[in-house]
Amino acid sequence: MNVALWHYTNENDKSTYMPLGIRYLKSYAEQYCEQHHNVTIIERLHELTDDVDVVAISCMSQDFELLKEQLQEIRKRVRDIVLGGYHISLMPETLPEEIAVGVRFEGEETFREILDIRARNGSLQPEYLSDVKGIVYRNKGNVQINPLREPIKKMETIPFPDRTSLMKPWWQKKQNLFSSRGCPFKCVFCSSTNFWSRFRRFGAEYVVDEICAILRDFPDTQEITFVDDLFTADRKRLRNIISLMEERNILGKLLINISIRADQVDDEMCQLLKALNANFIYFGMESASPRILNYLKKGTLTVPQIQHALDLLYRNGIPISASIIVGSPGETEEDLRMTYDFVVRNMREGKLNEVAANILSPMPGTELWEEGKTRGIIQEPVEWSRMLYYGYTHTEKFYNRPFQEWVKLRSQYDSFYLNDEMSQHRLYEIMLEYDVQIKKIFVGRIYRKYRDLIENIFAQLQPGRKLIVYHVNEISYTLVHLLREQNFEVSYVITDDDEMNYTYLSDVPVLQSGQWSRIEDGHIVISCSEKDSVEVQRLTEKKRLNLINLTAETLRVGGGKVLEAERK
Secondary structure (H helix, E strand, C coil), rough: CEEEEEEECCCCHHHCCCHHHHHHHHHHHHHHHHCCCCEEEECCCHCCCCCCCCEEECHHHHHHHHHCCCCCCCCHHHHHHEEEEHHHHHHHHHHHCCEEEEECCCHHHHEEEEEEEHHHCCCCCHCCCCCCCEEEEECCEEEEECCCCCCCHHHHHHHCCCCCCCCCHHHHHHEEEEEEEHHHHCCCCCHHHHHCCCCEEEEHHHHHHHHHHHHHHHHCCCEECCCCHHHHCHHHHHHHHHHHHHHHCCCCCCCEEEEHHHHCCHHHHHHHHHHHHHHEEEEEEECCCCCHHHHHHHHCCHHHHHHHHHHEEEEEEEEEEEEEEECCCCCCCHHHHHHHHHHHHHHHHCCCCEEEEEEEECCCCHHHHHHHHHHHCCCCCCCCCHCCCCCCCCCCCCCCHHHHHHHHHHHHCCCCCCCEEEEEEHHHHHHHHHHHHHHHHHHHHHHHHHHHHHHHHHHHHCCCCCEEEEECCCCHHHHHHHHHCCCEEEEEEEEECCCCCCCECCCCCEEEHHHHHHHCCCCCCECCCCCCCHHHHHHHHHCEEEEEEECCCCCEECCCCCEECCCC
């Protein structure tokens, strides 16, 4: 059979990480199905060809409304549609009529059985599905929810996710992996515990084997992000992972990004993270108001613990990214400012590198969802698109929408808001006030890092010239910000990331690297990409554009001729 796998998501929530869920399904089906199937991965509807027998779609609740709008068109192309992911697992009664089967919770073994049934019988009619555990389907128009399937007992029997299909250029150097499933904690806003039923981990040897497989298949890999809910939950396993990486001579050869809880940070943990070559640590601090933090974390974390973690990680030279949650029920302006003042203070002291803010939104499978239903905020039929646009990253360098555009989108979709104590309008005013402060700190930090290079560029620019900045990184981010502060006109930012389709720093359009033909004469191109310097020089000469070629070591200026000046 021809089988297509589709990780369905809206444009705003597209991640730079490889979506691994459907890639686990592909590997598992290829290893354990009774028959061989041609399994492919797609990203968009137009990639779904008429010869596909089964399409399996993974979907979150916030995307469910968008998916339903396309189901009739999908059904015209494919006879059998299988739906999996968080939404159908936690809300099986919402199964659309176009869907043949919904897979609930952990999907590998259930999906394998579904493919075997389809291959043997030529269809997924209800009479073939009655004994399949872990699914939901329609029988004579009625939704039938079968008993749940037990999670896979021996996790090491799950093959590594397929990483070769639909490989993006940026994944060649930056990979991500799961070393566990679920979370041992039960925060009021998180559905992970209900989805995975219990916290389970892959063994240390399995984890290191997967890292070695990544390095074998993608030797240019420089960075790996563990996308677990809580990578450090098992300290003994962490020690074993480090020991095995050392034995295999890969320790220290990769930058490692992980998630952690603040109350896990102590001197020993810092030493383990440094041994692991931790590049970035992420944790959800959520709130610096003790009352709100107690509500969100159910009394399992305190503000002093968060500050202690920031202090220890900073002293050990480990960069930290954190998230906060705003708009909790009963949150006052004092509570909100307490959180933002905490963030700003720690950013100014260099203890916090990045921060994302999420307006508290109810998710199916959480206590918060039930609270929203009780209060009448969530009513049937649920408008699933109201779950969109809950998150804003104050320090996002590349993909973030401008704050005011994000607010307009929340208004357009009537995004859920749970706090009767403070109006959304007032919340936005305070968020914007601190957004300005945070961005100044963030840009100032990068400016100090590249002061000489940036000042060299400004010394050579003439007022009135139109500018183009090539390549998206922290230098270009700061340049665009500072250039516009000084009233220079930045016409475009050019990126080699084909997935990037947002404006850059408020209203600067983004072009992909194949769109040089759209650039008019008379521009000055500022290139911040060392690896593409020769290609950029060729293109600018062809278009007769002036070029300022900025790299980590030199600043070269010119048009047809390139003049070199050493960095001061």
